[in-house]
Amino acid sequence: MSAALRTHNRWLALVVLALTQLVVVLDGTIVNIALPEAQLELGLTDGERGWVVTAYALAFGALLLLGGRIADYWGRKRAYMLGMIGFGLASVWGGLAQNGFELILARGLQGAFAALLAPAALALLTVTFPSGRERNTAFAVFGAIAGAGAAVGMVLGGVLTEFADWRWCLLVNVFFVIVGVIGGALFLDESRAEGDNRYDVLGAVTVTLGLGSLVYGFSLAEGGWGQPTTIGFLALGAGLLVLFVYVEMKVAQPLLPLRIVADRIRAGAFLIQLLAGSVMIGALLYLTFHLQIVLGLSPLAAGLASLPLPFAITLVAPIVTKLLPKVGPRPLLIGGPLVVAASMLFLSGITADGTYVAQVLPGLILLGIGMGFVFVPLQNVALAGVAPHDAGAASATANSAMQIGGSIGLSVFTAIYVAAVPSGGNPLVGFTTGYSATFVAAAVGMVIASIVAATLLRGGRARLRLQATGAPIPHLG
Template sequence: MSTVPSRPATRWWALAVLALTQLVVVLDTTIVTIALPQAQLEIGMTDIQRQWIVTAYALAFGSLLLLGGRIADYWGRKRTFMVGMIGFGAASAWGGLAQSGIELIIARGVQGAFAAMLAPAALAMVTVMFTHGRERNIAFAIFGTVAGTGAAIGLVLGGVLTEFANWRWCLLVNIFFVIVGLIGGARLLSESKAEGDNRYDIWGTITVILGLGSLVYGFTLAEHGWDSVDTIVFLALGVMLLAVFVWIESRVRQPLLPLHVIVNSVRGGAFLVQAVVGAVMIGSMLYLTFHFQIVMGMSPLVSGLANVVMTVVIMICSPFTTKALNRFGPRPLMILGPLFSAAGLFYLTGITPDGDYFTQVLPALALLGIGLSMLFVPLQNLSLIGVDPEEAGVAAGTVNSTFHIGGSIGLAVFTVIYAGTVGAALKGGADQAAAFTDGYSAAFFASGIAMVAASLIAVFLIRGEKDELMPQWDDEDAVAYAH
């Protein structure tokens, strides 16, 4: 049996279905962001619960992606895709009808769990459908661009739905995407799975989920002080559990995450850069949305549209980025992309309570769009370089996991920085709008520093000639993986 559709045209339609999946799981990271102020008022959420509406999805998604990749490889990629779609739609409906903050947080966590089945199954199928050459680069460029614009599209769509319908439609709209995905998946995708005696790494799964959860929760508690007992305990527990996870993975016969997948310097560098991108896209950009609505007084619709610049720039730049990738290879893009993004974030630190969008924000979003377009296109490819075909599912899960775990940690850390800055400003006599703006600026500055660090990671870890950094599978590999 083969994952690759027999007709070339069908392959590209299948890619459209899989790219739609990537759009939905990334879009749902941000689509509720615009709706959070309205949702908080309607169902009476606290500020901590408001943050966890975003964190619950990203954390569940990131923590379970490795398991999702293994399920896709062992149980069947198409089957995993279809079940993930159904569960994601059901969780979306539950969240859209939620009557309390706790219920909404749980629904968002369930959403993330089923998204963790969808994403690696989709990327693994793309990997084997397009095995080498120009078509592979185009396919990954499309997939990467969709992933890159999904977060921004979520902000725009969330604004439209919140303004003209209700915040609940930011979740209920997923049902329409799910219907399209199920019909397209049933007609265009073929089943495949890894053969042999495949066993799940139960203890590895438990330790990595609890370890990541403890780590993110510990960063969240740091808002009350880095030296508080709870913060120290949960951060230490998270590190300890992740160390146990690494020990388990080095000893089990079929690990959840084969350690050689991440210890390769190029792949490891790509994973680290992806984590920083997740921290910025999920963590700090949330505060730009708050600045639009809370300080600048924009409506949800206008707030969503205010982010369109970054999306448009990413879409315009992606074809040029793809050509640059083919000509120069991924390393220059991975070094320059974070620097352009950092420049945009540092520019945002100049926002003021009475500032103008066109002078204080728009140029920054354009710089961010240029930088992110340079990252999204090569990242997926680099994350799979040198990976054996039978391990493509877990590698795909890892690249998505790093984005969302990075986002969860980034959101927690930037929240601590924001809250500390706001508190200091209020104590110093600043009014609320000025204090909030100072907090947003501090979060953007920290994000810019993180992006500079990402560029340095690329300098030191992503090394090699162009051809060495452009992975290719031959037809024999593709057939082996498909079966």
């Protein structure tokens, strides 16, 4: 194959992988706008309504590390194709669900197959663009889609709910899957980890149950942080995760080689990803509720009202891509979260009698600008310097941080919302009081993300530039 044809195929592979990232991320939010109609048709309780979102993010985040290792050992293209097909079948089941239990279970299966699909796609991107300027561009595209995908999901969900039916928010995935399977078969090359590849079964069990218990414990906090069940599941989750770390230190072929997270810069990127995920998945749900319940927008209007967010990310992404090699990722990942925090504080000023233009639109634009500065460099930094043998595991860790952050964020924000809503009085005033409290909490989280960047992303501008461009790094640790 000629060099020109290989380069052409690499960019077509990027299109396929970027599409995969879009469908995985937007499925975390596409049902948000459809939830009110789905709740009425299927008779969901408020708790079940929340689990339609949480089931996807929880299964996705809890199984990502296992999915990453399966991709490394079994073959990344093979895992990608199986993940795509399974994701499509689960989407069809959810779209045809006749009750809340079926819908929640289908969403969990979507998350499970996404946990196989997402790390395979990101690992394929890593080995397809190993270094240099092309890698920088590829990861900028991938990161921008990761940041915009949640908002795109809200828009698409609004259009489908308004003009078709809420069920099409799930059935639409079939079209993405068909394109992904055909494109994957044509343009993706198989790769896998070399050497002795044995699955870490004990590690898989402890991390899956640990993350699941932790997220479930946070979800129970809605009824009170001091309840025995809340404390019990949080403690169980923390204990299992400690056990997981111990197992990873002892086994020959760990599910998550601790060398991946031992590097200070990479660990900082994972923490920032966790906090950013809490905002993009958790806080955006309450913004959706405000648009529809308080402002009275239709699903379509609510979806269109969220368009400034992906537009702002798209406009900022090329600017950040040019800045990244010049200034390195550290200034961007310090300033970006502060802009996001400012947007959350602005949105916390919403009132029951306010307007979209005055109280929501400026905050959405600020949020898009901030997230553009966060997501474009973030995954590149998180995966720079990772050995090919660990590409799937590192990709899974990056994705897992985002999804677990979203799951925990949604649970924590729900608990804060319930605690903040006053009893009695005008219900719309009560709703906005609760929404405001969640936005303030999100702002605090993003300030912490900025502090993490300032503290952990240190080590010299030259090294950080290497992290951002994917050039060889002499020492990581």
